[in-house]
Amino acid sequence: MHLIAISINHRTADVALRERVAFKDDAIRSANVDLYETKSILENVILSTCNRTEVYAVADQIHTGRYYIQRFLARSFGFDVEEIKEMTEVKVGDEAVRHLLNVTAGLDSVVLGETQILGQIRESFFIAQDEETTGTIFNHLFKQAITFAKKAHNETDIADNAVSVSYAAVELSKKVFGKINNKQAIVVGAGDMSELSILNLIGSGVTDITIVNRTLAKADQLASKHQVKSAPLSDLSNLLSSADIVISSTSAEDYILSMDMMQHVQQYRKNDSLVLIDIAVPRDIDPQIDELESVFNYDVDDLKGLVDANLRERQNAANEIAQRIPAEIEAHNxxxxxxxxxxxxxxxxxxxxxxxxxxxxxxxxxxxxxxxxxxxxxxxxxxxxxxxxxxxxxxxxxxxxxxxxxxxxxxxxxxxxDIEAEQAYEPKKSKRRVNSTGRILGFE
Known part of the structure; x- marks a missing residue:
C-alpha cells in the first residue's frame, strides 16, 4: 500500500483555474464514493476549499493510483488528464504525510498559520468516514494530523499575529482599547476591504457598526448582508461625535475626513480616545489629525509595519512547527x-x-x-x-x-x-456495481 497526496493549490494554479476545480459542498460525498470505487484506490479523503482541491489516497500501486486520481479529477471538472497533471503537485509516502501535516497546521496556506484549514480538514475527514472511504490507515493518520495541528496552534504564536491589513486594523484598535466588543465602529466605504474590516470587527465581538458610503444603496446592501447599520457620507461628522473606531477604505481622491471636520467634531467629544485607521491609497484621512489629543491616527504604512513584524513572528512559529514534523512522520511510520x-x-x-x-x-x-x-x-x-x-x-x-x-x-x-496471523491491512473487497434500480451488474 502507498500513500499519495495530489494537490491543486495557490502555487500550481491561479484563482480562475482553482474556481473550476472546486467541489461544491453537496458534491463532496458522492465524489468520495466515486473515487473509492476507482481501481487501485483503497482509501481516500477529498479536501476542497477556496484555495485548494486535494485528494489523499491509499493505493495499491503508486503509478496506477496517481493516474486514476488525476483521471478522476479530469473527469469531475471537464479537463484533459494532461491539463490536470500540469496543475497538480504529487506527493508520495513520507512526503504525502509531510504535506498533510503542513496543510493541517496552516504552514501551506496563502495566509501563513491560518486556522480555518484545520476545521476544513477535520470536516473533510468526517465526511469521508461517513461515506466509509477511510480505513485503518487514514483513520489513524488524519486523527494524528488534527491532533498535531491543534497542539501546534496551542503551543506557538503562529495564529496570534495579524497578517492581513484589515485584520491588523482591528488588532490596532485592540491595542488602544483592550476589549472592543462594547465599542462603536464606523466603516467608511463599501468595497472588499471594507467588508473584510466588517467581518473582522464582528469576529472581535463588535455589534455597533455603521457603514458610511457616498452611494447609500451600496452601503445599504452591505449592511443588510452583515446585519449592521448604514448611513450616507453626509452623516459622517455627526456619527464621529460618539464613535470609537473608524476604518476608512474608499477610492476618493480627496480626504474623506479632514482636519477641519475633526476639529469641529472634537468640540462634542469628551476627550474619549478615537482610533482612526486609514487603509486607502491615496489616503482618506488628513495626516494632520495626528496632532489632535486623544486621536490615534494610523495609515497603511503603519499597518504594513505591523503586518511585516507579525509575519516574521508567524514565520518563526512556523519554523518551530516544521521542526516537529519529522518526528510525526517517524511516529506514523x-x-x-x-x-x-x-x-x-x-x-x-x-x-x-x-x-x-x-x-x-x-x-x-x-x-x-x-x-x-x-x-x-x-x-x-x-x-x-x-x-x-x-x-x-x-x-x-x-x-x-x-x-x-x-x-x-x-x-x-x-x-x-507454527502460528498464522491475520492480514495486517485488509484491502477493500471487490464491490458489486448496481444500477439505479439496485440490480447487480457485475464485479470490479
Whole structure:
C-alpha cells in the first residue's frame, strides 16, 4: 500500500483555474464514493476549499493510483488528464504525510498559520468516514494530523499575529482599547476591504457598526448582508461625535475626513480616545489629525509595519512547527510498521494461552480434588511461565517492524512458532456495481 497526496493549490494554479476545480459542498460525498470505487484506490479523503482541491489516497500501486486520481479529477471538472497533471503537485509516502501535516497546521496556506484549514480538514475527514472511504490507515493518520495541528496552534504564536491589513486594523484598535466588543465602529466605504474590516470587527465581538458610503444603496446592501447599520457620507461628522473606531477604505481622491471636520467634531467629544485607521491609497484621512489629543491616527504604512513584524513572528512559529514534523512522520511510520507485527504477537499470545488453558484442563482431570484457591495459584503460575517465555520473542517481533526485510522475517517467525496471523491491512473487497434500480451488474 502507498500513500499519495495530489494537490491543486495557490502555487500550481491561479484563482480562475482553482474556481473550476472546486467541489461544491453537496458534491463532496458522492465524489468520495466515486473515487473509492476507482481501481487501485483503497482509501481516500477529498479536501476542497477556496484555495485548494486535494485528494489523499491509499493505493495499491503508486503509478496506477496517481493516474486514476488525476483521471478522476479530469473527469469531475471537464479537463484533459494532461491539463490536470500540469496543475497538480504529487506527493508520495513520507512526503504525502509531510504535506498533510503542513496543510493541517496552516504552514501551506496563502495566509501563513491560518486556522480555518484545520476545521476544513477535520470536516473533510468526517465526511469521508461517513461515506466509509477511510480505513485503518487514514483513520489513524488524519486523527494524528488534527491532533498535531491543534497542539501546534496551542503551543506557538503562529495564529496570534495579524497578517492581513484589515485584520491588523482591528488588532490596532485592540491595542488602544483592550476589549472592543462594547465599542462603536464606523466603516467608511463599501468595497472588499471594507467588508473584510466588517467581518473582522464582528469576529472581535463588535455589534455597533455603521457603514458610511457616498452611494447609500451600496452601503445599504452591505449592511443588510452583515446585519449592521448604514448611513450616507453626509452623516459622517455627526456619527464621529460618539464613535470609537473608524476604518476608512474608499477610492476618493480627496480626504474623506479632514482636519477641519475633526476639529469641529472634537468640540462634542469628551476627550474619549478615537482610533482612526486609514487603509486607502491615496489616503482618506488628513495626516494632520495626528496632532489632535486623544486621536490615534494610523495609515497603511503603519499597518504594513505591523503586518511585516507579525509575519516574521508567524514565520518563526512556523519554523518551530516544521521542526516537529519529522518526528510525526517517524511516529506514523512506526505505527504502520507495527500493523504487521501486532497480529503476529496476538497469534503467538493466543496460541500460548490456549496451551495454558489445555494444561489447566489436564490438571483438573488428574487432580480433581484441588481447592479453588489451589487451582488459582497453579493457574497464576502457569500464566507467569507463559508470559516470561513470551517476553523475548515478543520483543524480537517488535524489533522486526523496522527491519527492511520485515515481511520475510515475520513469516519465518510465524513458521518457527507454527502460528498464522491475520492480514495486517485488509484491502477493500471487490464491490458489486448496481444500477439505479439496485440490480447487480457485475464485479470490479
Amino acid at each position: 512506526e505505527w504502520v510498521n507495527m500493523l504487521g507485527v501486532v497480529p503476529v504477537i496476538r497469534a503467538l499470545r493466543e496460541k500460548a494461552m490456549g496451551i495454558q488453558e489445555e494444561t489447566m484442563e489436564s490438571i483438573d482431570r488428574k487432580l480433581p480434588g484441588l481447592s479453588e484457591r489451589e487451582r488459582k495459584v497453579i493457574s497464576k503460575h502457569t500464566k507467569s511461565i507463559i508470559n516470561q517465555m513470551l517476553k523475548d520473542p515478543i520483543k524480537q517481533a517488535k524489533e522486526l517492524s523496522s527491519d527492511k526485510n520485515s515481511n520475510e522475517k515475520l513469516e519465518l517467525f510465524q513458521n518457527i512458532f
